[in-house]
Amino acid sequence: MSRPVLSLEGVTRTYQTPHGDLTVLRGVDLQLMPGEIVGLVGPSGSGKSSLLHAAGLLEAPDAGRITVLDQDCTDMTDRARTALRRRSLGFVYQFHHLLPEFTALENAAMPLRIGGTPVEEAKTAASAVLSHLGLAERLDHQPGALSGGEQQRVAIARALVHTPAAVLADEPTGNLDPETTDRVFAAFVEAARASRVACLIATHNLALTPKMDRVLRLEAGRLVEA
Secondary structure, X not given: OOOOOEEEEEEEEEEEEOOEEEEEEEEEEEEEOOOOEEEEEOOOOOOHHHHHHHHOOOOOOOEEXXXXXXXXXXXXXXXXXXXXXXXXXXXXXXXXOOOOOOOHHHHHHHHHHHOOOOHHXXXXXXXXXXXXXXXXXXXXXXXXXXXXXXXXXXXXXXXXXXXXXEEEEEOOOOOOOHHHHHHHHHHHHHHHHHOOOEEEEEOOOHHHHHHOOEEEEEEOOEEEEO
């Protein structure tokens, strides 16, 4: 039986504000299985980004346990957490954050290059993912020469290129028009399923949720099945 690639147990997150403490996560439990596409919905300010930041080891929770590939991250050093994040997790955001001076191929290969993969090997892997996402003819184009949808597909390729255990996506199509959203999201899901990468995708776009395996809603700091 498969084991979760990402697990949250009792995760709590509270922020200090001028008006007092604001708790956005209240004992959140979540298990993400290999190859599973899970949606995360909820109103603005409900804590979706905070949950993704905690799950992605970008912010330490105030309480609870986060496990990535059976590795308990509770007492890890910052260096160990960074190494695990680079090796085992991928991220996609609403804005692509591509480096403008690099080509699509170079941008997509970046995680492998940072991890020490030789240049040609990294480019071969990046080329394969970009081609799977329909960008075989755009490898040598810089971001400024790509459409918004193409730029976001490069960002998706960058998140998938090292075949992470899980990809965490925060409104990955939130900056695209409806037609482009459908194409980009379909390509994202197809590429993730092909490599058995689990995805946790925060979105306001409920039209995308039928394409997911299950959908969770964040309400009053807790996750419920939507």
